[in-house]
Each structure stands twice: as C-alpha cells, then as structure tokens.
Amino acid sequence: MNIARMATVAGLTLTLGLVGYSFADDDDDHDRRYKRPKRLAVPSDAPLVWKEECAACHMLYVPGLLPAAAWRQQMSTLDEHYGSNATLEPALEQQILDFLVRASAANRLPVEPSPTAGEPPRISQTRWFEHKHDEVSEAKFRREAVGGRANCVACHRDAERGDFDDDRVKIPR
Ligand code: HEC
Ligand code: HEC
Incomplete structure (x- = not known):
C-alpha cells in the first residue's frame, strides 16, 4: 500500500x-x-380571547412552544405579524401576553430569531424543530395536504392541545 x-x-x-x-x-x-419544553399541555384557565384571536388565521400554537421572551416579541409586533396586522385592543393583548408568558414557563429554549429579517421568532424555524424533524423531508412539509412546517396540526392531530407524541403522528398524503 x-x-x-x-x-x-x-x-x-x-x-x-x-x-x-x-x-x-x-x-x-x-x-x-436545548432543554425540550416539558409542559406543552394548555392550562385549563387559558383565556377565550387567546383561543379565538390567535387561531383566527392559523392553528393555535400552545404557549410551551416558545420561551417567554419570544412571546413578548410576538405580542409587541402584532401590527407587523408576518405580513399581517393582528393587533387587538391593548387590554386584550395584555391579557394574552400575561397568559403566554405564564404558561411558557417550562420552556428554557434560547430565543432564536427568524431567518427572515424583520419577522418575530418562529417555532418552525428553530434548531429544536429541526432536531425533532430530522427524519422528515422538505418535500413532505411542502405537500398540499400538509400546508407547510408551521401547520403542526396537519401531522400532529392534537397539536392544539399540546400533544406531539410521535406515536400518534401521521403525515397526510
Ligand atoms: C390576521 C391573521 C393573523 C392573526 C390574527 C394571528 N396570526 Fe399568527 N401568523 C399569521 C401569519 C400570516 C403567519 C405566518 C404563517 C406562515 O408563514 O406559514 C403567522 C405566524 C405565527 C407564528 C409563527 C409560526 C411558525 O412558523 O413557527 C406564531 C407563533 C404566531 N403566528 C402566533 C400568533 C399569536 C400568538 C396570535 C394572537 C395574538 C396570532 N398569531 C394571530 C397571521 C395571523
Ligand atoms: C409533515 C408533518 C409534520 C408537521 C407539519 C410537523 N411535524 Fe412534528 N413530527 C412529525 C413527525 C413524522 C415526527 C416524528 C419524527 C421522528 O420520530 O423521527 C414529529 C415529531 C415531533 C416532535 C417530537 C415528538 C416526540 O414524541 O418526541 C415534536 C415535539 C414535534 N414534532 C413538534 C412539532 C411542531 C411544534 C410542529 C409545528 C410548528 C410540527 N411538529 C409540525 C411530522 C410533522
């Protein structure tokens, strides 16, 4: 040799x-x-205004999915919310913010800025998300029946209740 x-x-x-x-x-x-959020279940005292307003345009993202500082950024930029205006009366915004911050307490993930400049942080664009989905191809997220990586509920049927158990996950065709 x-x-x-x-x-x-x-x-x-x-x-x-x-x-x-x-x-x-x-x-x-x-x-x-990157400690994974342990408590993703939605507290039973979740305010109705959160359930209604924050699921008006997309699925309801449970508070444990983002750290408190990221929710603060979300709620202070609702006038420029990913190209939409999602502002509410200040008192309602405050009520939602208080809830999100309180209920996100178990999430110790670092705040990661969205890769798209000028946007608030995303759940679907974090190292945590990549890590959990390293077996899921980009093509699957792009399927019409899925509707993108932010639409957790397409594959995790009970996502809006904070259930992401991989035993119950099903990717639609
Ligand atoms: C007027 C429509 C509208 C309302 C109301 C709205 N959103 Fe959104 N939201 C959007 C759009 C559009 C996106 C970007 C969707 C995409 O890129 O797939 C988004 C994305 C998000 C994301 C990031 C998802 C990801 O990629 O990880 C979070 C978190 C979020 N919204 C939280 C909220 C909260 C909290 C409220 C209630 C205060 C709210 N939204 C109300 C339109 C809205
Ligand atoms: C295209 C379908 C699809 C979408 C959309 C999707 N996921 Fe998943 N997710 C999966 C699959 C498949 C797994 C299991 C991966 C594995 O075991 O390798 C998974 C695993 C997970 C896990 C780990 C579960 C466990 O038991 O360890 C979490 C947490 C999770 N996803 C959260 C989310 C969140 C939050 C969103 C939306 C922001 C989302 N997922 C969007 C398909 C999806």
Whole structure:
C-alpha cells in the first residue's frame, strides 16, 4: 500500500469514527443544551380571547412552544405579524401576553430569531424543530395536504392541545 492510499484509508476511518460519535451522542448532547419544553399541555384557565384571536388565521400554537421572551416579541409586533396586522385592543393583548408568558414557563429554549429579517421568532424555524424533524423531508412539509412546517396540526392531530407524541403522528398524503 502506498503512502497516499494509507492516508486516504486513515482519513476515511477518522471520518466514519466522527460520524458514529456524533450520531450516537446527538440526542443527549442536544437536550443538554436545548432543554425540550416539558409542559406543552394548555392550562385549563387559558383565556377565550387567546383561543379565538390567535387561531383566527392559523392553528393555535400552545404557549410551551416558545420561551417567554419570544412571546413578548410576538405580542409587541402584532401590527407587523408576518405580513399581517393582528393587533387587538391593548387590554386584550395584555391579557394574552400575561397568559403566554405564564404558561411558557417550562420552556428554557434560547430565543432564536427568524431567518427572515424583520419577522418575530418562529417555532418552525428553530434548531429544536429541526432536531425533532430530522427524519422528515422538505418535500413532505411542502405537500398540499400538509400546508407547510408551521401547520403542526396537519401531522400532529392534537397539536392544539399540546400533544406531539410521535406515536400518534401521521403525515397526510
Ligand atoms: C390576521 C391573521 C393573523 C392573526 C390574527 C394571528 N396570526 Fe399568527 N401568523 C399569521 C401569519 C400570516 C403567519 C405566518 C404563517 C406562515 O408563514 O406559514 C403567522 C405566524 C405565527 C407564528 C409563527 C409560526 C411558525 O412558523 O413557527 C406564531 C407563533 C404566531 N403566528 C402566533 C400568533 C399569536 C400568538 C396570535 C394572537 C395574538 C396570532 N398569531 C394571530 C397571521 C395571523
Ligand atoms: C409533515 C408533518 C409534520 C408537521 C407539519 C410537523 N411535524 Fe412534528 N413530527 C412529525 C413527525 C413524522 C415526527 C416524528 C419524527 C421522528 O420520530 O423521527 C414529529 C415529531 C415531533 C416532535 C417530537 C415528538 C416526540 O414524541 O418526541 C415534536 C415535539 C414535534 N414534532 C413538534 C412539532 C411542531 C411544534 C410542529 C409545528 C410548528 C410540527 N411538529 C409540525 C411530522 C410533522
């Protein structure tokens, strides 16, 4: 075996070794840095105004899906809400904000800005989301029956109640 070939073999072994390592370790390592929200269930005292107003244009996103600081950014930019105006009376906005902040308490994820400049943070564009869906192809999220990665409820039937158990997930055709 000549030197060049030996170097290639050694390089290959090293690469495979690294891949094996990161694969086996990924979950632990990730969860240590990005604690997954533990309490996703919606508190029984959730205000009606939240259920009605925040599900008027899309599914209802349960508070545990974002950290408190991200909800503050959401609620302080409702006039420019992903290209829509979602403003409400100040008293109602305050009531929703108080609820979201309180109910998001178990979420210790860092706030990650949306990759699209000028937008509030997204749930569907975070490392946590990528990590949970690393087996789901982009083509599946784009299916018409799915309607994009932000439409959790297409695949997680009880998403609006905070249930994302992967035993019950079903991707529509
Ligand atoms: C007038 C329509 C409208 C209303 C009302 C509205 N939204 Fe939205 N919201 C949107 C649009 C449009 C998007 C972007 C959807 C997309 O890109 O798929 C969005 C996206 C979001 C996202 C990010 C989803 C993701 O990609 O992770 C969150 C969180 C959110 N809204 C929360 C709220 C909350 C909280 C309320 C209530 C205060 C609310 N929305 C009310 C139109 C609305
Ligand atoms: C195209 C369908 C689809 C959409 C849309 C989708 N998911 Fe998922 N999700 C899945 C699949 C499939 C899994 C299981 C992945 C696996 O086990 O590898 C999963 C897994 C998860 C898990 C981990 C569940 C567990 O038991 O460990 C969470 C949490 C989750 N999704 C949250 C969300 C949220 C929040 C949204 C919306 C912002 C969303 N998903 C949108 C298909 C989807």
